[in-house]
Amino acid sequence: MTSFAEPHAPLVARSVVLDQDTASSLLDLLPDRGPLCWLRRGEGIVGWGEAASIRTAGADRFADADAWWTTLTGRAVVRDEVNRPGSGLVAFGSFAFADAPGESMLVVPEVVVGRRGGVTWLTTVSRGGLDVEGHLAPVEPVRAPSGIVFADGALDGERWMSVVADAVARIGRGDLEKVVLARDLLATADDDVDVRWPLQRLAEDYPMCWTFHVEGLFGATPEMLVRRERGLVTSRVLAGTIRRTGDDEHDLALAAALARSSKDLEEHEYAVRSVADALGPYCSSFNVPESPFVLHLPNVMHLATDVAGVVDDARPVSSLRLAEALHPSAAVGGTPTEVAVALIEAIEGMDRGRYAGPVGWMDAAGDGEWGIALRSGLIEGRTVRLFAGCGIVGASDPEAELAETQAKFVPVRDAVSPSA
Template structure:
């Protein structure tokens, strides 16, 4: 690997400038922050401002080729003196056929930007609407179970489908996406992200803000890593109850089957690209502030790393059975039938890739899409044979908590 690319990974305080000497726009001082992107993980901190050039958008299947063409048409700085390879940052939507949003920023650094935070991420008065309601969501889970059972008679039975629900928040003043990002730092092991998605209604910038516990894929030279999570249980403030919930999850046949589908799918998709690919024989417990998860660390080495970038690997894997189901196409069809809204970038992927092909992509979970005075939160649960509709609704309630707490909202009655 190029030494400069190694420096980018290993020097968390390294200041990075890319894209030549393009100045920060001066006609409107906040313009550079309109397109601010942030990703903070235990391995890497990446913060960018401004947008120098957007990647032509398209579906997941074409992302790798579009990224290669983009970097080939945008040459490195004269003399190859860039501290870091050129970058694309952004997000991939849940639906593989919808347009993604990636761009080359004007400035990038491994130190956080310092935007003018408001005192709180949550503006005064709020109106909260569950879409769908808990009762309607439980009914959808019941319908999913009927479809799963009926599919056994067909040539391609459905083993799992992930159903989500959302909360719509409306406020009298604009939500501060940067303060929400700051307030999500309660889970230091999660990947906190803030991703601009372009102007929404009324001209306000749409932003996806969250703290994801799940690594979809990272590439560092020939080394790749994926850490899928599937199978979850809500944590308890009571220590004995919390430990009991963790152990019940670890020994749950239903949750281990659900998790196994995800690991198998990822291993099958990555295997043709790898000279070495391995995973432990069973899942381990992974904790966040509000949830227990089953997780498996999958590691490998690419056979020909110059032929596939992190962005292309992310597009290959996405969406995994952890957020869609198995088999992918049939599960996605059921999601369109049973969910009454477009997921947008929820359960998509957020991250970065560079001209060397390195990068990291995280599943867009525990997040909200914020635009002006509106915010929409999402949470989902994997439905397999043996799922209980009330328990799956409880699981989504637990997953809402990370963002709701950061917003100062109590979701207990929703």
């Protein structure tokens, strides 16, 4: 089912440059109702209000949203005095992992504030004029959560390890090569959780990641599914993980071990291959590095590969449709994809919703950035569902995979706590 919320008249969008001192952090501008966020290293875009939206589901969710966006932008009047990625008319989006269940959406904010390369700008979207003072009015103080209590989600640790063991046995029989299995953790507070609190914590603690929020789903993802910017397409692939200890010398040794690990290199190769195969048909040229590098994050280290290509002019395609082509990659689904996704549905034991689906933004030209909704949580009133997953291959050990999920819970678990 698809539903729309948009004005009868064409949208009018205008972007203007603001004083760089408008806010030390773009997050400081967000109200507590309906905030939207996509930030990394202090740059990106935040928004609020709703000028138009689409909510859709099912196998055609990407195509429906892309067609709606094409029609909407084709009618819009855009005055962009900034001309930066993220200026002009933009929509924030979050898409379900599976065809069912799960709702997906694109949301066009009434107000967007962006920052990139030393330039800060304001975009307003409406049928009226530009009122800078009104749009940047003081916001309510951010509320810290209180009384947070954590509990198991759909499966406790023991039951989840048995699911991993089942998957390893199926891989050993040759049913598939890899499957990504996830689990959830529940956090319950005394009162409704203000998403701005975890967003601020994540942006401060994980500046190398993309901090995001769209309709309750928030997180700090280290994985860029796809970026399209003026003809250049890039994708960051992460697969293969080891937990950091906090001892720099020991962590360097662990990083070297990760780079030599046959199990992790095998998992990573599957993920890189799936991305290259998906993007190849849309690119006139393509570059895949021969070996991965180790990405160091505060809590874990990953094997990482940055894949790059140039969009084929004969086959123009939006960043959202590129995200559709890539989803689900081996990094969040498995190999072969159809077999792995079917196994996830059969044995994982929980509804992923929008976890591990594409999340990001897109502009009127189809350029945009789409990450994978990892290291994430879903706020529903005073309850937060935290998510974490692991790539399972033939050499996987259930206890080690459980420990990996516990390490991956750390960013969001700390972020929703009153203090860490």
